Amino acid sequence: MRGVSNSCAHLGKLIYLVLLMFSAAGYAGEQLKDETRYHVDIPPMNAAEALNSLAGQTGITMLFPYDLASSRRANAVRGHYTLQHALDLMLRGTGLTGSRSDKGVLMISRTSTALIDKEDTAVKENEQLQARPVNKTSLLAGITALFASAVATPVATGQTTQAGTAGLTILEEITVTARKREENLQNVPISVTAFNAEQIEQLGIINLLDLDTHVVNLSLGGGDNTGGTNFVRATIRGVGTQARINTDGAVGLYLDGVYVPRMTGTLLDLLDVENIEVLRGPQGTLFGRNTTGGAIRYNSKRPHTEKFEGYIKAGYGSRDLIEVTGMANIPLGEKAAIRVSAYSRDQDGYVDNMLGNIATATDPSALQYDSHGTQELGDYDNWGVRASLRFQPADALTVDLTGAYTEDKGNGPAFKLTDWNLNARRGEGEPCRMIARGVVRAREVRRAPGGVCTLERARSDAFNGVAETNSALDPVLDNAFGVLDGDNTQGGIANYEKITTEMLSAEISWDINEYLTATSRTGYLNIEPFYINDNDYTPVIWRERVRDYKNDSFSQEVLINGDHERLNWTAGVFYFEETPEELTTGSDNGTPDVFIREETLDAESIALFAEGSYWLFDNLSVTLGYRWTEDKKELTAFGDGPIRSRDRNFDPASDPDILALINGPGIPSSASAGDTWRESTWRASIQYHWTDNVMTYFTASTGYTSGSFNNELELKFGPSENFGILPFEAEEVDLYEAGFRSTLADGRIRFNATGFFQDWTGRQLRKIQPDGTRFVTNAGNAETYGAEIDVTFQVTESLNFAAAVGILDGEWTTIAPEVSDQILIDSELARLPDLTFSLALNHTAFLDFGSVRTSVSYGWRADQYSSDAETRTIEIDSYGLMTGRIEYATVDEKWALALSCRNCLDEDYINTGVDFTGTTMNQARVRDLGREGYRVEQIGEPLGWFLEIKRSF
Missing domain, CATH: 2.40.170.20 (TonB-dependent receptor, beta-barrel domain)
Incomplete structure (x- = not known):
């Protein structure tokens, strides 16, 4: 009964917490206008092509300087976003920004606060805007990218970028694959901590054990044994077992998506890592068995053809x-x-x-x-x-x-x-005492100093309480x-x-x-x-x-x-x-x-x-x-x-x-x-x-x-x-x-x-x-x-x-x-x-x-x-x-x-x-x-x- 009553009490507290979160969120969003959200799927490409694709997917008419846009590379945007957010995400770091006119036309221009590089100075100031009519579909990419690690950046410092029209310094989006598809971390209904390559270097993380200091509710230490250095017992939210030959760990480890069954010498020294994701809680649907505590994902940097x-x-x-x-x-x-x-x-x-x-x-x-x-x-x-x-x-x-x-x-x-x-x-030492206490082979009794242990002596020592x-x-x-x-x-x-x-x-x-x-x-x-x-x-x-x-x-x-x-x-x-x-x-x-x-x-x-x-x-x-x-x-x-x-x-x-x-x-x-x-x-x-x-x-x-x-x-x-x-x-x-x-x-x-x-x-x-x-x-x-x-x-x-x-x-x-x-x-x-x-x-x-x-x-x-x-x-x-x-x-x-x-x-x-x-x-x-x-x-x-x-x- 004690366990049941405690469970009910804790569940009641959790329900109260849920209601409190939802009411707080509702209050926070009451004053904000709800905009239409669109499904956007744009891979990385030059900005002119990306703007055309965005216009086609959202049905919004756009005007933009084609020569300037075609010299920029836009970011990938995938998911359900409002139009402004999708645009902010896509144009982040390009020196371009966009705003809606009174008639609903989206105007793309150079960001006033952006740094002008050599390519920008070569573009003439009298570039003509080219109108691109489009259909209507969707657009919600941007501000999500302004966010960064959700329940994910305990100790990790977020990256920054300059926001579109305002020129403000904002937090950059962190993309994770916690649900086996690329998503903005702020949109994932999982407690995740993520670190990118720069954060890994700045925090001094050189192997798996170093995450212990930087991720809350994670414990990474040796098990209850005195085995090798790389015997790792990973525990998330108290759930974890040490993997041995006959037991499996409760926290899954994945290297570039490949499951690692034993955390023993498993490439734990970080080598050219793109990011690390720590997922808390059972991941039994997409990752399966042995993730009752959670999962740790290493993603390495991939080759690219852009340059040497x-x-x-x-x-x-x-x-x-x-x-x-x-x-x-x-x-x-x-x-x-x-x-x-x-x-x-x-x-x-x-x-x-x-x-x-x-x-x-x-x-x-x-x-x-x-x-x-x-x-x-x-x-x-x-x-x-x-x-x-x-x-x-x-x-x-x-x-x-x-x-x-x-x-x-x-x-x-x-x-x-x-x-x-x-x-x-x-018992130690004398053979009969050793066998009475059950710590020696019979074969060793016969060759050990002190003579052969007889049955009578073994029985006597056993009943009389061996020293x-x-x-x-x-x-x-x-x-x-x-x-x-x-x-x-x-x-x-x-x-x-x-x-x-x-x-x-x-x-x-x-x-x-x-x-x-x-x-x-x-x-x-x-x-x-x-x-x-x-x-x-x-x-x-x-x-x-x-x-x-x-x-x-x-x-x-x-x-x-x-x-x-x-x-x-x-x-x-x-x-x-x-x-x-x-x-x-x-x-x-x-x-x-x-x-x-x-x-x-x-x-x-x-x-x-x-x-x-x-x-x-x-x-x-x-x-x-x-x-x-x-x-x-x-x-x-x-x-x-x-x-x-x-x-x-x-x-x-x-x-x-x-x-x-x-x-x-x-x-x-x-x-x-x-x-x-x-x-x-x-x-x-x-x-x-x-x-x-x-x-x-x-x-x-x-x-x-x-x-x-x-x-x-x-x-x-x-x-x-x-x-x-x-x-x-x-x-x-x-x-x-x-x-x-x-x-x-x-x-x-x-x-x-x-x-x-x-x-x-x-x-x-x-x-x-x-x-x-x-x-x-x-x-x-x-x-x-x-x-x-x-x-x-x-x-x-x-x-x-x-x-x-x-x-x-x-x-x-x-x-x-x-x-x-x-x-x-x-x-x-x-x-x-x-x-x-x-x-x-x-x-x-x-x-x-x-x-x-x-x-x-x-x-x-x-x-x-x-x-x-x-x-x-x-x-x-x-x-x-x-x-x-x-x-x-x-x-x-x-x-x-x-x-x-x-x-x-x-x-x-x-x-x-x-x-x-x-x-x-x-x-x-x-x-x-x-x-x-x-x-x-x-x-x-x-x-x-x-x-x-x-x-x-």
Whole structure:
């Protein structure tokens, strides 16, 4: 009842918010005249042709200087617009403007405040106007372009342009493809944050993790493990899971429209990116499965035939950072062009790992410090190259081919040991105690020091409560902490990681006619990470891991976009397959030998989808979408690991398996399982344009994260069942969202707000069993709710200010019995900071000898937890990060010199961590679980500076 009443209360608040938004919008638009809106579809072309096309589509008679207009290139305009807005958008940046005469004729003339270039001065002042009679149809393009990122530019500063007749500095339109067609961001009924290439550079965004500071209600950190640097757990509005071989992420990642199934070494270093879009909330209709939290879209720059251009940049920074990047766009005649870009980035780490001799828990006295030197954690040595070809054999047909390769190497993430608790450890050392506690193979008992473990001794030790600590470890760990300071840790082995990524994609776009466009998008992705990790970061060989991973994936999508009068629609089919393979080995809680685990997954998905928007009136539209998906998965697992008991007081004689194992060698085990899941997802939305500058919407949508199988297959014994390869079901999220979009002060201020409520069913959770094995289950139901508010203000032509606030809360509503030992009904949800905000200030000073641009941004987030399970979560304290950049460019912009800083205030913070000490929230139960007994945290990157020089050509 508590969950139901809370849901009703929150839904009531959301309805109140919707009514408030609609009434406010109505009041704001009461005084403004509602003009006719037209359907406009004009590609980029010279202004004279564009004006003729606009006249034909709107039926408006136009007069314009033909010679002057034909020397200008007009912007593309697509959508439903008023006449003046369409004209403003189309002529933005051309030096032309238009106004209606008393008789309704549209007069085009030179903008009085526009800068006159060399081409303008060559045009005679007595140019005669040529009349062009036309029909009547539509026109609404412009002011939408004056807007910029809706719920989208939290920290991103908007671009500016000079407004038509008034000559005012206004915010420029940002075009996004959040609904798989180009649209003005202010007209999209989705909460989106978008950054263009210039903003990405000014904000210092060099990889996916950097978005964490600049996008509210987004959390990008490591998962609840100590894996490689590029293990990314993306969470939007609290919804997110870490993708592993047997689990899928809840936030979809797309590179040039190609789906990336695992956020592991996935071309995360930005390379020649055109823009980035972050979509909040379930995107189950157009993007499908595994987007319950949202989606992140990278769109790269495409080749063009206009001219040869390029640049090369080189720089040096703190911790011996050396970076070189370059790009070249090469036309191959009038119908083809290639674009090649490359980068190299090398930087030292910031946490010293003081390596000791290899020592096991059975012989900790063998450890010696500093005998193997020191390695730096948090370093990287990355490089990549990308090449793309654009071929246009006909005006209606475009073919884009892209290939990319990246390689990331380093010593792994900057984790360090911050606490330990030996009382939480399971039995160590003496073989009979080890098998009684279930942490060693029977085969190892026979060869371990101290003789053979008999059945009688194993039974006695099990019933009498085995001593859980080895006193010899105490001085070892005490000594380790004695030699550590804030920048050091003491590991037992050297860490290492290498990740290679290959990507091939082909996109074919065909304008069938003026109403229909067909697009085929094919993608192949190969990701091969290799990790050596000291998971516990203690000088003892306790939980070391070697992971060799490979994933090949293929995707094919065919889309048809229709745009005719009042109806815009998208329909398509999607196919995806992947074959991830992982081999993991390492020590297991101090046992003398290693375990081996090998898994292979064959996954296949097919989907059919359609979504359409229909304008009931000139200012009211409705959107409906539906997607049907079928997922097939087959998992095969092989395990040869320690024998583990599920009950500390078990009788080995009662289990025939353990009797056989004590009397003989360990028995490797393997198994496989497969299943099919079918899901339907939908979206419904209503939009109302109170004026050309004010829009409100309400959206309901659904999404799901795929079900799968557990992959940890090891020998176990005891009274509980063997979990082995058991399935878990899909996770589903229902969203209810209301949004308000507005552009004020003649296009200089943009104010947007979004409120939402999300109902979460069957949340997937990785649980840790008393014997240490991990398995995924549907832990229960939860709900999250909150808001995003952002404002962008073009203060002057040279000064821009942006701010955004994210408010977020949530709670469990039901808990499944099988996880009640690790989660309470009032447990905190992971990655759910209740407040995030971002600020950005951008100023450009134009000088006689060039320009100086200064950018400062600051992002802050409140406390959050690293994991849902209380048995291993840590609290990540609130922190704020500042970035800054100052750049000088010559008048011709051929040369530029820039100085930038990251974490400019040198804030101490952590990204993630795990706590296995048994001293977290639920202490009594946690201690009984037999935790590994250590706590590690990933230290955030300290203050860094970078000086670079750029030469453009």
